[in-house]
Amino acid sequence: MRITPEPTMRRLPHYLHFLKRQMENGVEKISSTIIAQALSLDSTQVRKDLEYTGVKGKPKTGFFVKELINAILEFLTWTTRRDAFVVGAGNLGSAMLGYNRFRDYGLHFVAAFDSDESKIGTKIYDTPIFSIDKIPSMAQQMQITVGVLTVPAQAAQEVADLLIKGGIKAIWNFAPTYIKAPKEVVIENHQFTESLAALTRKMVEVDFHLLKKE
Amino acid sequence: MRITPEPTMRRLPHYLHFLKRQMENGVEKISSTIIAQALSLDSTQVRKDLEYTGVKGKPKTGFFVKELINAILEFLTWTTRRDAFVVGAGNLGSAMLGYNRFRDYGLHFVAAFDSDESKIGTKIYDTPIFSIDKIPSMAQQMQITVGVLTVPAQAAQEVADLLIKGGIKAIWNFAPTYIKAPKEVVIENHQFTESLAALTRKMVEVDFHLLKKE
DNA sequence: TAGATTGTTAATCGATTAACAATC
DNA sequence: TAGATTGTTAATCGATTAACAATC
Incomplete structure (x- = not known):
């Protein structure tokens, strides 16, 4: 390859x-x-x-x-189906669950998890919410390959560990923090600040009339 | 520079x-x-x-x-205060409004907008929601420089035009589509698919035991 | 056929990495 | 002082762009 x-x-x-x-x-x-x-x-x-x-x-x-x-x-291997868990059923997690176009790229959200008792047992856009501690067993049983992390920064590592325990192959991390994982687990950090830096840089460049290619 | x-x-x-x-x-x-x-x-x-x-x-x-x-x-010019509108008070928009750390980077959300009548007049995390058609006048009045677009793809261009009409300097676009704008308006497209492509690529590479630098 | 476009090799450009003198 | 680290120049690496023969 x-x-x-x-x-x-x-x-x-x-x-x-x-x-x-x-x-x-x-x-x-x-x-x-x-x-x-x-x-x-x-x-x-x-x-x-x-x-x-x-x-x-x-x-x-x-x-x-x-x-x-x-x-x-x-x-891009987007024709291959990948089952995923969404961990953190807050606004960002809900946004992910609601955007069903991810299926066009092979990503299927089969369950979501949250620590909030009141959310457990309910559904968000047809995806059922479970308790965080169910992650390892369910991930293993359902052969989940991708974990989407939409929890606050301080919970990220703990949740990542549960996903890894469940045999997950990759973590798509939206929490604004870094995660430690064994090297065979793929971590893709999706940091909004990277994009914000690009935005503010372009704003300054435009102000200086240095409009390059873009 | x-x-x-x-x-x-x-x-x-x-x-x-x-x-x-x-x-x-x-x-x-x-x-x-x-x-x-x-x-x-x-x-x-x-x-x-x-x-x-x-x-x-x-x-x-x-x-x-x-x-x-x-x-x-x-x-990064993140010590400069930038007032911003969030357009689209759905899950993603709410997630943005709720993540108050953006203030640490100079970005202040002063108002949000939605086309849903039932949301107008309410607040999300202390930010008041207004009707979409208020965008141009309010943006001008309040000297807004950044518009955060968290609307569905089909509404993106229309909303972008309203922001531009209001004299916005930059648009942080989270809608999965491209936007046309005059060249003095900075557009930062934040596409989740770019990040997903990186994720799936790494997964395939790991499967092939080609673990490079990362 | 003439003209446009691919596929590919070569040239250029820019970013990363190596090397090392200056300095605290 | 000896040793570690900066700041910077030079070498390497990889990606972008230019050039062009092959081809439909």
Whole structure:
């Protein structure tokens, strides 16, 4: 397996999104030039990125939108179903549970967990809420591979440990803190501050009239 | 103004987070080596990154944690107060409003907006909810600079236009779609799929025992 | 066929890492 | 002083962009 560059990996979902839109509008064929233009990228870069997915284009014609979408989905392994637990049924957890488009990317939320007694036994968007201490046994039983962490920072490590105990393969961490885990457990820290830093930086740059590429 | 590399900008909030933790634990001085170790980075890279903030270290001693924190906050312009509107008072919007740590980064939510009649006039975590059509006038009046978009994809462009009409400087877009805006308006698209792609990629890599650096 | 677009190699650019003198 | 760490220059690495032959 060839390692895919991180930047390529981050661009692929953007191509996917654009291509889905195009397909909705009845577009059947598309060239790297058009894609590049739409996403403000270089067309060579688009071709290089798409090459990783193994898809083949035709000179003069370009690529078939449908083929491209399937190739990207396949390459991202988003055609594989992954069952997930959402831990923390607060606002952010509810938002995750409510956004059912994650299924389009293979991610299925099968249960949620919270420490709040009053929430246990209820459902959020059809997903049942259980007590935190049920995590290890249920994760094992249900062969859960992904844990989505939407708990406050101070609870994150404790909950992560329960997920790991349950044999989880990856943790998508939305808590604003870092988590310790054995190296075979994938941790993806989703930090809002990273994005905020990018935002404020751009604001300052615009103020200085240094409007670069973006 | 020297342009800060994007990767540096993304790492700065991570340094900040780590340093705050260190300060809480009473650590007063720290070296680039220690920081690098904690975040799995190269110490030269840490020094280069910190150099952008203008902070100075002392050979043998390292940096003062407090000085470093202030330098990063200042550099990210997070010491400047920015008033913001949250548009979309659903789960994600409520999560944003409830996470009051954004104030630590200068971001103050002064009002929220929703199209749901039943929410208008109520408050979420002390922030009052208004009708969407109040956006342009209120934004102008209150000198709002940032709009946080937590609406469904199909409403995003419409709402963005209202914010722009109100003279907003930047939009932090959490809707899973792209937004058209004049080039002087900063758009930061916060796409969850980008992060999910990184997660699934790492999962596949671990399965192939290609555990790289991370 | 002529022209547009792919796939790929080569050149450039920028970021990371290594090396090391200066310094506390 | 000896040793650790900074600040900075140079070397390396990897990603982006340019160039262009192949091809439909």
